[in-house]
Amino acid sequence: EQRLREAHRLLKPTGSIFLHCDKNANFLLRILLDQIFGSQQFRSEIIWSYRRWSNSAKGLLPAHQTIFFYSKSDQFKFNRVYGAYSETTNVDQILQLRARDQYGVSSYALNAQGKAIYSGEKKGVPLSDVWEIPFLNPKAKERCGYPTQKPVLLLERIIEIASDVGDIVLDPFCGSGTTLVAAKLMERQAIGMDSSKDAVDLALSRIESPYKTESNLLQKGRAAYVNADNEALALLKGLDIVPVQRNSGIDALLNSTNQKSPITIKVQRQNESLADAANKLAKASQSKNASIAILIRTHAELDTLFADEIPSFKTVIDTVALQVEQTLSAQITQFIDLKIKHSSTITAPPPPN
Numbered sequence: 001e002q003r004l005r006e007a008h009r010l011l012k013p014t015g016s017i018f019l020h021c022d023k024n025a026n027f028l029l030r031i032l033l034d035q036i037f038g039s040q041q042f043r044s045e046i047i048w049s050y051r052r053w054s055n056s057a058k059g060l061l062p063a064h065q066t067i068f069f070y071s072k073s074d075q076f077k078f079n080r081v082y083g084a085y086s087e088t089t090n091v092d093q094i095l096q097l098r099a100r101d102q103y104g105v106s107s108y109a110l111n112a113q114g115k116a117i118y119s120g121e122k123k124g125v126p127l128s129d130v131w132e133i134p135f136l137n138p139k140a141k142e143r144c145g146y147p148t149q150k151p152v153l154l155l156e157r158i159i160e161i162a163s164d165v166g167d168i169v170l171d172p173f174c175g176s177g178t179t180l181v182a183a184k185l186m187e188r189q190a191i192g193m194d195s196s197k198d199a200v201d202l203a204l205s206r207i208e209s210p211y212k213t214e215s216n217l218l219q220k221g222r223a224a225y226v227n228a229d230n231e232a233l234a235l236l237k238g239l240d241i242v243p244v245q246r247n248s249g250i251d252a253l254l255n256s257t258n259q260k261s262p263i264t265i266k267v268q269r270q271n272e273s274l275a276d277a278a279n280k281l282a283k284a285s286q287s288k289n290a291s292i293a294i295l296i297r298t299h300a301e302l303d304t305l306f307a308d309e310i311p312s313f314k315t316v317i318d319t320v321a322l323q324v325e326q327t328l329s330a331q332i333t334q335f336i337d338l339k340i341k342h343s344s345t346i347t348a349p350p351p352p353n
Helices: 002-010 025-037 152-162 180-185 195-208 216-220 232-236 272-288 319-341
Strands: 016-021 042-049 066-070 098-100 104-107 130-132 170-172 189-192 242-243 252-254 263-267 290-299 313-317
Touching: 002 016, 002 025, 016 152, 025 042, 025 066, 098 242, 152 180, 170 180, 180 189, 180 195, 180 313, 232 263, 272 290, 313 319
Parallel strands: 042 130, 170 189, 263 290, 290 313
Antiparallel strands: 016 066, 042 066, 098 104, 242 252, 252 263
16 A cells, blocks of 8 residues: 555656556455545556466466556546457448437438448557457567566557656566566666565666567467368368367367377378378377377379378278269279170171071
């Protein structure tokens, strides 16, 4: 409470505070912030969302943290940030001006000719209070070994919306100095404090060589990582599988309660020989310590695999389409052979009397 009161005293009328703590004390801090800053100065409860590795703990997997956003006054500085529209958004409709009639019903505004009126340029979707920013990868160059280290991208977003170039940012519990690094990268002035000399030394070293780990997820979007072959997965419809992304040797894993190691499945591509498909599956399956690997053959070819070329754990299964094709081909061949046999039979004329 003493520290929050000092933070309130130091803030400019246009300033804001962003307070982060873990789930054990968040609700207590919210009460304190309401008392010191006033509940009317509450702006947002920001949810920092991220993906984490699953664990065996009983309960829901923790995948977010909370950041409270309060301002000193109603004249707080705020810079709008916009993101891309969702794929499901009808952007053409957003570009049309809307108006309310005498009954308060909203509809598209029309000109005298009955055509839609253009509403002007759209910047995108305003930033929401849920921020999907990846947790720092254990191998990220930005990592410095500090236990509570946050990604620079998270602090950059906070600094971006609440300050301008040249403003002063204060972090009275700077830890490894992530706030200071973000402020320097964004051309703000910064003051950091910490009771740990080791933390201060670490922060100083990071400020001298500021570094930020870029996020491919934020730059490309989550959809860019979904590259499983839909045609291949369509051939596996009806099976209890988990599609595998970003692996040319495995299309899916088969769910089976009787197996202690994975069962891998790969579908042969149209431009892929059976031998190439088998080699990719074998290599990927061995690295996953698979007990069974299933290769789905989609087309007949001359360079087919011999039985002794198939690893012991691998099974080759033909698709239904290929089985039908081969069955028809065999029947047609049999029919042609039969016709040739009959046509080549010569009946000798009866001997003369």
